[in-house]
Every structure is written in structure tokens, then in C-alpha cells.
Amino acid sequence: MPVLELTGDLDNDFLVFHGKAAFVDNEILYIQYLQANIVKRSVDSVGVENYTDDNIVGVPVTLLNRILSCPSLEEIDNKFNQTFVPGMTAGLILLNTWDMVNAGIVDPSLNKAQYLTQKAMLDVCKEKKGSTGEIAKYWKKYKPVCHMWAAIFTFIYSLKKKIRPTDTPALVALAERYRDFGENHIFLRQGVSGPLITPGTCWRAPDDYTQPDVQMSVNPRADIEKKLESYKTEKGWQR
Numbered sequence: 001m002p003v004l005e006l007t008g009d010l011d012n013d014f015l016v017f018h019g020k021a022a023f024v025d026n027e028i029l030y031i032q033y034l035q036a037n038i039v040k041r042s043v044d045s046v047g048v049e050n051y052t053d054d055n056i057v058g059v060p061v062t063l064l065n066r067i068l069s070c071p072s073l074e075e076i077d078n079k080f081n082q083t084f085v086p087g088m089t090a091g092l093i094l095l096n097t098w099d100m101v102n103a104g105i106v107d108p109s110l111n112k113a114q115y116l117t118q119k120a121m122l123d124v125c126k127e128k129k130g131s132t133g134e135i136a137k138y139w140k141k142y143k144p145v146c147h148m149w150a151a152i153f154t155f156i157y158s159l160k161k162k163i164r165p166t167d168t169p170a171l172v173a174l175a176e177r178y179r180d181f182g183e184n185h186i187f188l189r190q191g192v193s194g195p196l197i198t199p200g201t202c203w204r205a206p207d208d209y210t211q212p213d214v215q216m217s218v219n220p221r222a223d224i225e226k227k228l229e230s231y232k233t234e235k236g237w238q239r
Helices: 009-022 027-046 061-068 073-080 084-103 110-123 131-160 165-184 221-227
Strands: none
Touching: 009 027, 009 131, 009 165, 027 073, 073 084, 073 221, 084 110, 084 131, 084 165, 084 221, 110 131, 110 221, 131 165
């Protein structure tokens, strides 16, 4: 089971959480994301804005090496932003499954969760509807971090909160609750074997990482049922 390198340093843990969520399948980009943001933080701490172009500022050799070896923060941010829609899609599939199960929806399924996710990406993220194939592709790629994106989505859209380094413990705790649900939920329908998320495949927090208690919300059953009214009639979702 892959374990996140969380140490209790809020600034670093914030970067590790978001970096791994974004670049789950690309270790090089993950390292570059960490380095670029560490460089920015270090440069900001020097207070470069207080100096003129003629001033000489001393920096540690380790920081200098990072500056020389990592791409620009703008380039990394662009690559990070490209992961937002597919990552959020995977997170929403897990969230919509959580909502259906805990709200008591009759016959919840992965297909219904994907359908609800397609609607949400249009309504909440203003993202053009993805095809069923695209949604399935995003789910497959980001499933190992879907619980982390579910936590990110909850903070941004449900709690209406900008995530800061001080929120990292709560963010991690929320992600762990979603992971536990996904690894233990099995759809009770013909042809389905195993839980929504195969245990041991998701990135998780270290056993000794301190996690605060977090409140988990569930969308009202009536709201979910209303969104599912067109599920059986809309082209491509009759299953």
C-alpha cells in the first residue's frame, strides 16, 4: 500500500498531498512540483521584493541546485491545472457513490455515480460534459488518489473554503474517511465482484499521522433522486 510522505510539517505536507493527487502516475512531475514550490517559498522568505536588481542575495547551495534543476513555477502550475478536471472527476465518482449509499438510494451503482459526476462537472465546475469513455478513463487513472480529490472537492465546493497549509490535517483525515468507505463498499448487484476501490491500491496517510475528527455530510436523498430522474432515458446511460 503506497504511503504519502507526510511528516507533520504543514507546508511540506500540503505540497505532498496536492502534488501526489495531481501527478499520481508521474514521479518526475511530482518531484518537480515539490521543488518548484519549495523554491518559491524559499525565495519569498528572503524578501526579494525589498531588494533592487543591483543587490546580491546569498542562497544555500541546495536551493541554488533546485533553482537550476526545476522548471518554472508557471510551467508546473499549468501542468497541475491540467489535472484538475480528470482528478475532480474521479473524486466526484467516489463522492457520488458515498452520497447514494448513505442517503439510501435504491440500487446505487458505479454507472449511476459516473452519470451524476457528468452532471456535476457541468453544473459545479462549468466543465463541458465528458463522454462515458472519458469519465471511465479518468476514473481508472486517478482511482489511487480519488479519495484525495474527493476531499479537495469537499473543501472547495461544499465547505466553500480555500485550502491552506493549516487545513492539511483535516484534508488528510477527510481523504482517509473516503478511502475507508471506498475500500469497504461493495455494490450489491449481479456481475459486481469486490469493493469500489481495491484495498492496498490507494495512497494513504502514515499510521502515525495525527488526524483530527471531521464531519462527513451527505446530500439529501430527494436531491439525488431528482438528478437521477433522467438516468434511464438519457442516451448512453441505460444500464
